[in-house]
Amino acid sequence: MAYSDLIDDLLKRNPRAAAKLITKVENDFEAAEQIINKIFKYTGNAYILGITGAPGCGKSTLISTLTKLFVDNGKKVGILAVDPTSPLTGGALLGDRIRMKENFSFKDVFIRSMANRGQLGGLARATEDAIKILDAYGCDIIIVETVGVGQSEVDIFKSAQTVAVLLVAGLGDDIQAIKAGIMEITDIFVVNKMDIPGADKKVAEIQQMLELNLNYKYESNNDNEDFTNKYKWAPEIVKVNSKTGENFDIFLDLIHKHQKFIQKKEIFANYQINRIRNETFQILKHKITKKVEGLLRSNSEIDKYIKLVMDKSMDPYSMANLIIKLLGIE
């Protein structure tokens, strides 16, 4: 059967099989469907850690230092560097990861870059599938790294059990950026480069911001107020020096603390439900988008509508409503 050999090799912890399968799910939606269908039962063991921060905040060094600590503790680590902005940044994130590969052995650390290749909303879906492949492959910890705070990052981090956001003094408006959406998904704020003047001020700024905001991430699905009050996580703040490793013991303790928090039965169910919903939503978005694109290109009824819009006898919103009727999903 298709992909059976590769999947057998994956389960035997063959890194080349993992790499090949990730390439498949990235480039071929039908292949992704078949592969995930087969490996899904082997997933659910990895701990997924999301890390984000603006370019220049030192993500690369921090992830190296953190990964070394995990490996020293006998953990197998997977790193997915996701760069939705790669045409804008010239792939800086991806280059960093290639350099990082030189520091670790294939056996302990699997590193992979993923960039948007123009698929509509496909990056979150492909990343979720890559996480599952690394999970089945036997990674204990999967670090998912992104550069920004757009909608695609928020979607990607719905799979992460713990999300850490990196900030650094002197980089400017990042507190502003946090407000724009990342706040709702952050569990741990990390002020990197703690030796730079202004690090303590940055910590104070984050504290202030936290006092003004609620933490939305752990709201119950049922909007049950008791649940929300009982299971609220107060985001933690830590300052570190990724070059010297200073305060990484505290950072690791916070990760473990959050790990314990999220493993509470109700919280974990909540996380799982949100993750499954988001995942299914990404898959549905792709399937329905393809369907609609196909319809728009090849349906004679729609050609008639287009003519009416060209003549200004109809506007595009009315056309969209007619197509929804045509699809039968009104």
Add this chain to the structure above:
Amino acid sequence: MAYSDLIDDLLKRNPRAAAKLITKVENDFEAAEQIINKIFKYTGNAYILGITGAPGCGKSTLISTLTKLFVDNGKKVGILAVDPTSPLTGGALLGDRIRMKENFSFKDVFIRSMANRGQLGGLARATEDAIKILDAYGCDIIIVETVGVGQSEVDIFKSAQTVAVLLVAGLGDDIQAIKAGIMEITDIFVVNKMDIPGADKKVAEIQQMLELNLNYKYESNNDNEDFTNKYKWAPEIVKVNSKTGENFDIFLDLIHKHQKFIQKKEIFANYQINRIRNETFQILKHKITKKVEGLLRSNSEIDKYIKLVMDKSMDPYSMANLIIKLLGIE
């Protein structure tokens, strides 16, 4: 009737009405539907010029200089600065536009910033609606400006009749970035800051790249080879100095040349059909996404599926297929 007064004022060329209506279509999908429905018949007169380029390429100065030339020719200009990356860039593009406002009178030039506020795929839809509002408002030329080359920019530029891409010597990998997707939509390449050493080399690089690539933008809908050969546009290249205005006469000539090209009957029909398809697609994406999101949150059948996925009795792709059946759009 709702918005009737604002729309009356818009048609009387009241800039505040234009600003208010754009805010409405940005923030409220239902309002957008009603507004576009009413103003659609007044649109179709503006010439839409898309301009893109990486941060630092001098877009701001170039657009100022160009706008001044248009205004001197008696044209009314609208500028929409679209920044899908605004949390990443800290809104640099938007700040530039605010400064630009000081150079022009409200009567001649309408400037507006649009940033993604996390709506799913909503920026292309909102920008298209804002273009229509400025069109009905009486702008002769609408400049749509973005910072990058991601999927959202490509979607946004499907409304533009002419697309100019700015490059500048010494900014690095921008040729690489072009290959990643902008090539297919560019009509005029502008090498800005022609006084910088390397400008001629940049022109040569673009020429080389053009020789290796085809121009996809004007492919017929029917994939008719005769059409493609007859109506192919060979992208033009011009180097300019936006500070001194040097070579802007050539740049303007190229814009007019392309304007003439695209106004050929078959080409213009092709442009219109693509624009209507894309527009309708953006609206449909929003409507169907909302529908699916609602279903995922409130359907008891889906809660059963989620439990099955949590138990690993089903994978998310299979769940998505069941939901598609549930929606009746298989």
